[in-house]
Amino acid sequence: AETIDATIVAGHPPVFRWVKHASQTFIPTVNKALEGSGHEIKWDEQYGGSLSKVGDELEATEEGLAQIGVISSVFDPAKLSLQNVSYYTPFVSSDVALVSNTINDLHFSNPNMRVTWEENGLEYLGAPSAIDDYLLMTTFPVNSIDDLKGKKIGAPGPAVNWLGGTGAVGVAGNLTTYYNEIKTGVYDGVIVFATAALPGKLHEVAPYITKVGFGAQYAGSLAANKEWFDEQPEEVQKALRAGGEAFRDAYIADLDAASEAALKTLAEQGATITEVDDEFRQKWVAGMDNVAKTWAAQVDGEGKAGTEILKAYMDAIRAAGGKPARDWDQE
Amino acid sequence: MTHGATPEPADGSGWGQRIRATADTISNALNVIGTLLILGLVVLVNADVLGRNLFLAPISGVPEIVSMSIVAIVFLQVSQAFRMGRFTRTDALLNALGSRAPRLRAAVELVYVAAALALVWFLLSASWPLFEKAWQRGTYVGTVGDFTAPEWPVKLVILIGCMALIMQMLIAGAIALWGIVEPKSRGDAR
Amino acid sequence: MSTFEIGLATLGAMIVLVYAGLWVPIALMLCSYVGVWMMKGSPVLAGKLLALSASETISSYFFGVVPLFVLMGFLVSVTGLGRDAYDVANQLFRRLKGGLGVSTVAANAIFAAITGISIASAAVFTRLAVPEMVRHGYTKKFSVGVVAGSSVLGMLIPPSLLLILYGLLTEQSVGDLFLAGVLPGLLLAAIFAGGVVLMAYFWPSFIGENLSDDREHDLSPRDMLAKGLPIALLIALVLGGLYAGFFTPIEAGAVGCLGAIVIGLARRALTWRNFWEVLTDTGLVTASVCFLIIAAQMYSRMLSLSGLPNEFGTFVATADIGFWGVILAYVLLVIVMGTILDSSSIMLILVPLMLPVVVPMGVDLVWFGIVTVIAVEIGLLTPPFGLSVFVIKSTLDDNSISLGEIFRGAAPFAIMMAIVLALVLIFPSIATGLLAR
Ligand code: NA
Ligand code: NA
Secondary structure (H helix, E strand, C coil), X not given: CEEEEEEEECCCCXXXXXHHHHHHHHHHHHHHHHCCCCEEEEEEEECCCCCCCCCCHHHHHXXXXXCEEEEEHHHCCCCCCHHHHHHHCCCCCCCHHHHHHHHHHHHHHCHHHHHHHHHCCEEECCCCEEEEEEEEEECCCCCCHHHHCCCEEEECHHHHHHHXXXXXXXXXXXXXXXXXXXXXXXXXXXXXXXXXXXXXXXXXXXXXXXXXXEEEEEEEEEEEEHHHHHHCCHHHHHHHHHHHHHHHHHHHHHHHHHHHHHHXXXXXXXXXXXXXXXXXXXXXXXXXXXXXXXXXXXXXXXXXXXXXXXXXXXXXXXXXXXXXXXXXXXX | CCCCCCCCCCCCCCHHHHHHHHHXXXXXXXXXXXXXXXXXXXXXXXXXXXXXXXXXXXXXCHHHHHHHHHHHHHHHXXXXXXXXXXXXXXXXXXXXXXXXXHHHHXXXXXXXXXXXXXXXXHHHHHHHHHHXXXXXXXXXXXXCCCEEEECHHHHHHHHHHHHHHHHHHHHHHHHHHHHHHCHHHCCCCC | CCHHHHHHHHHHHHHHHHHCCCCHHHHHHHHHHHHHHHHHCCHHHHHHHHHHHHHHCCCCHHHHCHHHHHHHHHHHHHCCHHHHHHHHHHHHHCCCCCHHHHXXXXXXXXXXXXXXXXXXXXXXXXXXXXXXXXXXXXXXHHHHHHHHHHHCHHHHCCCCHHHHHHHHHHCCCHHHHHHHHHHHHHHHHHHHHXXXXXXXXXXXXXXXXXXXXXXXXCCCHHHHHHHHHHHHHHHHHHHHHHHCCCCCHHHHHHHHHXXXXXXHHHCCCCCHHHHHHHHHHHHHHHHHHHHHHHHHXXXXXXXXXXXXXXXXXXXXXXXXXXXXXXXXXXXXXXXXXXXXXXXXXXXXXXXXHHHHHHCCCCCCHHHHHHHHHHHHHHHHHCCCCCHHHHHHHHHHCCCCCCHHHHHXXXXXXXXXXXXXXXXXXXXXXXXXXXXXX
């Protein structure tokens, strides 16, 4: 049998779900698909920053230091601009599977989505990783939007925009320091998802969890170095794609179960979880700038299909029964 | 003069000295820009802290600016750091050689400088395409709607820093070479 | 040659080159370049590894504060704040033999509550403490050694970037880890202090034969106040702001700089000229330290590609040697890796490997984290790659003390760390005692 060397790189360590499934779902599936094909892949798994830091996996794969990258599009907003559409369209859907599958399907129905990967010398392998519904976790109860006035809320880069118009002060922050920052009072709260809040024990310092409906987000995918991928025999290419599909299903099932369990445990451990009503949500959304339009215009200006993808994404969500709180594309 | 630094150009008007003086002026200038960047960071972070706490108005993009600035600071100052003898090394063996066989010490130094030159050259030539890519694609860091900044300036600074480092290493090589030819007049006081 | 053998060969080559006097960052770059070339058969790919490491390694908010903390230390030194603080300390501890060494440890323990990285502590106290100790008759070797040793407190006493990293890798609460670091940190400081006093009595050739306690310049209470107040104000500003939630540990460096500038101006000790000198010097130290860290990262990535650390880790993880066998082998492996790799690389490589082994054994992961951090931090002091020692060397800018001498000066402190590590291994409650559980 012919042996192919392949290095797979991730900046995150395997405790993160997308790395775990790269190692435990993607690789075994590819290996299984290759059985009896006369080809075999010898894997070199480089996770946790041993070869590349978080956000630098794309470049390591593009340059050929790794053949396959576990790539977080959310950390590469310029290079994978179109893939970030969900972060600029909050309040669209809290259904992880819907958001994840919609973006994945867009890659096959709209060639523009694959072009952004190809421009970076990459081949999209499917395997979308998504993030469960973002929550507001605060040191104080949130009964109305007025409660947020003057409060400092830590948020991942793109989510700072979500706080616009609420009177809260969005501070670009980092998951690793949320606990300490809330504890000392640098932040009065954070925007975070349940499957990260629980292991980070954030409810110890910010026990009020408000399900505002920011929504689930598409966060990245597996991709291969395109030059390398194109050189591979068809069976190997097929096996890699099969691995991507297996990743997609296993990841979503795992995440769905984990986020539900995380919320349950958070509540058991003393967190107060409330879900806002439609009026609250509408007031929040209406107060925001249309950041989706700003984003689309910027991406259009770079010669990419920002407006087109924004519309295609929103249409697909609506067609699948999603109920966006604001039709970002129709203003 | 800092002990261990390559010596300042002596008085005189030889072309060697003039090249040295020019190179050092370039390294000094880069050093000053890097120093101003450090001062800028102090001001920026304090303004962010005060803005956030007193006026509920943090400055957008501080994490991005800080992480790009540190790379720029390092590569702006790296040639000066090399010139001033700030690159870490174990000098026991070299010192022992220097007192017994100055010519041999200079020869070893020349080999080391040649190795260093080759590596920084590899670094420079491999960094060049990264700059081109950032320039052509117009890649940026940050978030649309909040703060964005182009990536190419930092990639350019890496190239400039490597070039300045090569320049100072060439001078160190010339000094080592001179030390082989005429060990007594070597200006290096190590 | 297999990649594993190439990894081993570059390891040997690196050690030889460093001792032969090649600049450490160049030696690391050379081994990475040649190693990747041999493993992947492509000089282009080897070049790319260098270039990507150069642009990525230090490009983070966490590294951005390195110059800020270095500058803060230099400002405290140039404005005379440091000297005053030492006069006060000398007065307080003068009945104690080796008192100034003790106050260096104490000051480092306090500073550790401000900073999250050890290299900041090393840079700050090289400027602050070394000249003062030398002035009072301590040997240079001891003076730099005690600074190198006590700099490790910066990562053990919270806040600590290494504990945050560990928490991320193992899904442990950062709050619990911080709390667990307090007692071992204080214990380490106490053992350092005790060790200094013992050395003053029994090993004067190492610490200094004629330690002056400066009796002729007895400070009046009024003098004590005048000298002690400014630095106390600065510490209060930074620590107070930090724990009042006014700013983050990362921002504390910048706030500390501003505070030192204001105090320096008020005392008329800060002039344009010395301010500019200090700024320039900060840049040079930052550049040499960060360039070294970049080169270390290149080397660590090359080693990862060779599979060497993984093989060793897997060996320890799969050897059938029982609970204490695994723990001791792990600690030993961390210490050995600490001689050649930087702290965070060791942690990123070994912790995920060991986790599946130690979890079924019912190991308390918070305790395991403290054990890991202490073991990793010993590596800051061991040759040939000892980051704290390198920082001191480039900050000191004094060729009369060689790298080897700094390593020798730090050696007793590395041994004292090993003692604390053993104590934490034997008495886990030193780490977990403060946790309410
Ligand atoms: Na600390
Ligand atoms: Na070491």
